Amino acid sequence: MIHQSSQKVRGVIGRLLREGGNSGCLTLKIIMDLIDQGLDLSFAFVLRRLIDSTITDAPETFVSRALLLAALIVLQIPAAAAARYSGGRYMALAMRGMRIRSGRKMTELPLAYLNTHHSGDLLSRVTNDLGQLTQFLETRFTQIIKTLVSGVACLVVMLCWSWEVTLVTFFSVPVFMALTAWAGRPIEGLTSAQNEELGHVSAAIQDAVGGAAEIKTYGLYDKIAKVHDEAVDIAVQRGVDIARANARVEFANLLTVLVPVTLICAVGVWMVLIDRITMGTLLAIILISNDVRMPMQMWHEFVSWWRSAAGAARRIFELWDEPAERSDGEDLAIDGDAPLVSFRNVRFSYRQTDADGETAERTVFRDLSVDIRRGERVAVVGSSGIGKSTFIHLIAGFYEPDGGTVFFGGHETGRWNPEAMRRHMALVQQDTYLFPGTLRENIACGAGGSAQEADIVRAASQACIHDFIVGLPRGYDTSAGERGVRLSGGQRQRVAIARALLKDAPLLLLDEPTSSLDMKTEQEIQHELRDLMRGRTSVIIAHRLSTVRDADRILVLNEGRIVEEGSHDRLMTLGGVYAELVARQALLEGGDADDAP
């Protein structure tokens, strides 16, 4: 089991280094590191003779050794600088490549994947997990190699100089390391137990804040405080247990460090006393003994670095390995005789995975059949959250239905090439995102990123945003988005409408285009929306019933089926679900007296 997982870990790190590329840079870093260490070792050699020469009183040796020492010192300066720089450069190059690839993946992934996975988790993989790798790539990976190689080399040298000192000193190290590991075993369990209690503490704090009204009105102070305090007490108890285990670990760890040091000094000095080795040799041994002890001391840390890098890399590769949206299918021609959009017995369920990996399934459509003819304006209403957006997503081919078929332009959506199919569609959403770029670019989005100036201006004028734009100091070159001009909700929607107008697509999809606007702005946009919908087939999802009144046909969704359809007047006469919805909204919005029916 352990063998297998370490195999997999090695495999992941191997892939990480391959994907990171820039192997030349990495090799350079490793070589520089080894040169740096080599110089350290040479230091010890030279120092040995130097010290001895002071004791044996040999001035010529002293001077020559001193000069050699100086030369080594001078050489270390560029070596150290080059090693550090190439590490940083390697990391920068590797990270750039991986970030770009991750970004590309985000735009390629099928929408179904994005919607069924917790967006925070996805984002975290590309930011946090990737970020965790910077340290590994920049320093830790090569540090592991450097320390191990140097440790072995120094050990060999030490053995050559004085095998007695070496053996006596280091036989104890593995014993104490095992002792430290044994002492530290309970800590992981205790820490997670403590974290669990702290989780309860967090939950209690959340209750105190979120349920403040309930706590005050029902007098729940003591009850909630009891939960909190009990969890705190248990957490403290775990903390004490952890302190005890840590004390043992500290003791063992110190032994691991102190005993070898003491032994080297004691045994080494004894050796000098009995003239087995010289003073210079002893000091040189003390100097390089650090390099031998380092890999042993840091072994656990190395393992943990390796494992967490592998863990982070694995999560990123999971994302990269996810298949992109299909790009097969044909570029078909729209069949003029068939309805533009058609649903036949469509069944669809929505699967959501949250951050803990739990999956929940909700049935959205049970048996949906509807035809939308060319030029028709269809509105879809129903209580919130029963998949009205899903209706649009199925039309656009973002999802495949679980059962039944969706047709666009007379052909199954499965037969269409997705990109080709969407060329015939335009979308206006509830919250329009303005991409960082100029306003011109944001409108030109409609034509895939670039378009003639004249067309852009025409679209903007039709959307009634042209005058506002030319009124800005930089006009169409004004940058939009977070760091640019702040547009009001209505203005953003107008940009989205201009975008859709520019595309001039036969099918218009409107997903709650005015839901985030206040009633007054919504009224103003109605005009532009009507312009947009003229001569086009449109499907509009609306929450505000005032937007829906003009539709040729209203589809009322309830429990996964269309329960009513018809014009506004006809449905009101029916006095069913639609009428009830309208009534409820009236009491809600009984606000603006200006809102003339």
Place this chain on the structure above:
Amino acid sequence: MLRKEPIWDSLRTLRRLLGLLGPVSARYWTGLLMVVPQNLFFNIIMSISLVLLLQSAERRDVRLFMSAVAFVSASLFIFLVVVAVGGYIYACAVARANGHLRKRVFGHLQRMPMSWFEDRHSGDMISRLTNDVQAAEQAWSTQLGASIAAIIMGVGSGVTMFLLDWRAALLSIGLGILGLLANSLFIGPMKRESDAVQRSLGLVTERLADMLAAAPVIRIFSLSSWIERRFGACVGCVFRHDLRRARWSGGQAGMSALTTALNFVGLILIGSFGVYRGWISFSTLVGVVQLTNGITWMFSSLGNYLTGLQTSLAGVDRLFELLDAPCEDIAAGSALGSEIIGSALRVKDLHFSYEPGAPVLKGVDFSINPGETVAIVGSSGSGKSTLLKLLLGFYPFDEGDILLWGQSVRTLSLEVVRSQIAYVPQVNYLFSGTIYENIEMGRPGAVREDIEEAARAAMAHDFIMALPQGYDTPVGERGAQLSGGQRQRIAIARAFLRNAPILLLDEATASLDSQSEHLVREALEQLKAGRTVIVVAHRLSTVHSAKYILVLENGRIVERGSHRELIRTRGRYAYYYNLQFAEQMNET
């Protein structure tokens, strides 16, 4: 962003924080004193040991050697024990102190007035609290200890060095300081580039979030390549700063090597020369070199530790802000008298503003008799929710009075007032725990039969029993997701359990699915029966069945009367009511 405060304020906060140690104070300081000088003592022990050992080697003195070994072994063993035991005592004290602090903060948090909660964004508040408590923990566990340790180490090493040989000590310290200064030339630019990297990374994260959120638009308008190009530019920005930082870092590594080299040259070469010439003994030289580390360590790390400590203390200050803020005193006031004078609830000319100069209620006046139901309607911002909050005593009102069973709430304690009221809010909060525990919140300590009876009355018993774990199903953050209608019925069950004479009901604006709606309506009708009810209405059935309706606009009651009366008046109420469906509503 925590701002850094002047030193004196930080010291004051630190003193106050240490004052909170309370009962564990003695153990804390004992542990601290055992642990903190460890590096210093270790250095001194090693230094002295090396001196003795090397002297014995120089003089070929076996007896000195033996005593040196004995000294080393004994002192190191004592050192080990002191450090391990001291560490344990210290860590225990810190754990307990943390526990005390958390309990204290929590107790205070609960009793803060509603205004405090409503002024703050809840997620922000929770994370601030968690972070600030952790900041306090860090302050008195690691940062204070590390700072003191660094100071002791530096000063102690310096003193010992001078005692050994003042000339070597000066040389050593001088070189050490030079090295640090040279290094510091690089720290500034490196930090600048690191900050720039962080900022550019922030932009990259924003772009990624955009890509996720605008996913449908990107695909429908075929914008992938355009987006990728811009993202590439963003990433390129990070790259450039990373590279620049690498260059500075390389320079710093070179400089570091240079200063180490100079130290070596200075000490070992000059020192060896000194040994050669007999100015200083070899062993002493080694001892001095050993101790230099202590001083340079102090200089290089103390700055960081102190900065970290100051930052944590800024967080601790916020905790003190909370602890010093005045809380609600729910017990101040008298109990209800046994005499009932007049109506159940009387609101007399109530005036209230959240902020001076922006009045929300401007003279609201009405009264309700026991058992009556009054519905309040009005557009958002008219003051409906505010009225409910004042009735619950969440805010003190400016002018006017509220009389409960004839007694002014100004004389009654908050506890008493709230005990008379059951509140069913728009969106009720589910505490982390089981459904049973959540309903029990209505009357803590109630028996199982009462809770089940309340659930039955609230039309909730059936759906609860349908769940796999029934009443023991965990809900809240980590539990089952209940639908809106189910949550409402749990809130209604709580109110049933409470069994208070007055009911405040804030109807949800969002529509529930029709099945839930029917059940909730029935449950509410049962709950209202026999009680005095004020309901902020959004349902047709509610306004139809209310005894009378108050129409609130801009903080004033503009119309009052039953539904039929108001429709006949053809005023504002009639207008709202008929707004979008004239043909449909039958006038009853």
